[in-house]
Amino acid sequence: MNGDPLLRERYERLAARLRAACHAAGRDPGEVRVLAVSKTIDTAGVLELAALGQRAFGENYLQEAQAKIAGCALERPDLALEWHFIGPIQSNKTRPIAEHFAWVHSIEREKIARRLSEQRAPGAPALQACIQVNASGEPSKSGCAPGQALELARAVAALPGLRLRGVMAIPEPAADYAAQRAQFAAVRAVFETLRDAGLAVDTLSVGMSDDLEAAVAEGATIVRIGTALFGPRTRSAQLRPLT
Numbered sequence: 001m002n003g004d005p006l007l008r009e010r011y012e013r014l015a016a017r018l019r020a021a022c023h024a025a026g027r028d029p030g031e032v033r034v035l036a037v038s039k040t041i042d043t044a045g046v047l048e049l050a051a052l053g054q055r056a057f058g059e060n061y062l063q064e065a066q067a068k069i070a071g072c073a074l075e076r077p078d079l080a081l082e083w084h085f086i087g088p089i090q091s092n093k094t095r096p097i098a099e100h101f102a103w104v105h106s107i108e109r110e111k112i113a114r115r116l117s118e119q120r121a122p123g124a125p126a127l128q129a130c131i132q133v134n135a136s137g138e139p140s141k142s143g144c145a146p147g148q149a150l151e152l153a154r155a156v157a158a159l160p161g162l163r164l165r166g167v168m169a170i171p172e173p174a175a176d177y178a179a180q181r182a183q184f185a186a187v188r189a190v191f192e193t194l195r196d197a198g199l200a201v202d203t204l205s206v207g208m209s210d211d212l213e214a215a216v217a218e219g220a221t222i223v224r225i226g227t228a229l230f231g232p233r234t235r236s237a238q239l240r241p242l243t
């Protein structure tokens with residue numbers, strides 16, 4: 001299992017970067033979790049990072065994720081890996097998400113939330129759920145409009161198979177730190193609207209490899225990190241169709 005000689009160095013460098021970002025923001029590093037985004041990374045790569053201590057993994061593509069989740073469970077049944085679904089959700093693809101994941105970050109419609117709740121096995125713990133918000137308001141982007149977030153969050157909170165945890169967003173890549181912070185501030189405002197309305201939210205899932213410092217400064221509690229852990233994804237992998 002020595003596939004990526006740089007993995008440990010990247011893992012340690014990321015931890016140092018995160019500590020520095022928390023320090024700069026006056027926050028406790030224990031408040032921010034790393035979700036390792038393992039899209040395009042194979043089972044061996046996931047297990048290599050798990051061997052360094054990482055437990056939470058994020059996946060965008062359902063078929064790829066299912067194979068990996070099964071592969072990891074087969075090879076290392078002793079490791080309690082926590083799988084998060086972070087990709088777009090089609091309504092005919094909710095069942096495997098409800099069955100195989102601990103978290104879902106990308107709920108943008110009530111219909112999807114209802115299906116996930118109905119399809120969650122009755123004995124299983126609730127599916128931990130974030131609603132995805134399109135804070136920039138651009139019509140092409142995923143996520144509900146900020147003005148619809150409270151209604152969607154209330155609907156999720158009322159479903160027995162789900163537990164509302166908070167808000168996720170994928171802002172536009174921004175040129176500089178100030179622009180990144182402005183976008184994350186808009187997401188944080190949505191999060192605070194939910195909290196102020198009495199919803200028990202504790203999760204702000206924002207920040208990726210290129211903008212985690214700005215996200216931590218604006219209250220991120222989960223940063224979703226791919227490239228800074230696993231290295232650049234290959235071009236062909238980036239062009240994979242969404243499934």
Ligand SMILES: *Cc1c(COP(=O)(O)O)cnc(C)c1O
Pocket residue numbers: 037039060086087170208209210224225226227228
């Ligand atoms: C790929 C992806 C990430 C990680 O992006 P990096 O820039 O590689 O860190 C985070 N969130 C989502 C939703 C993604 O699709």
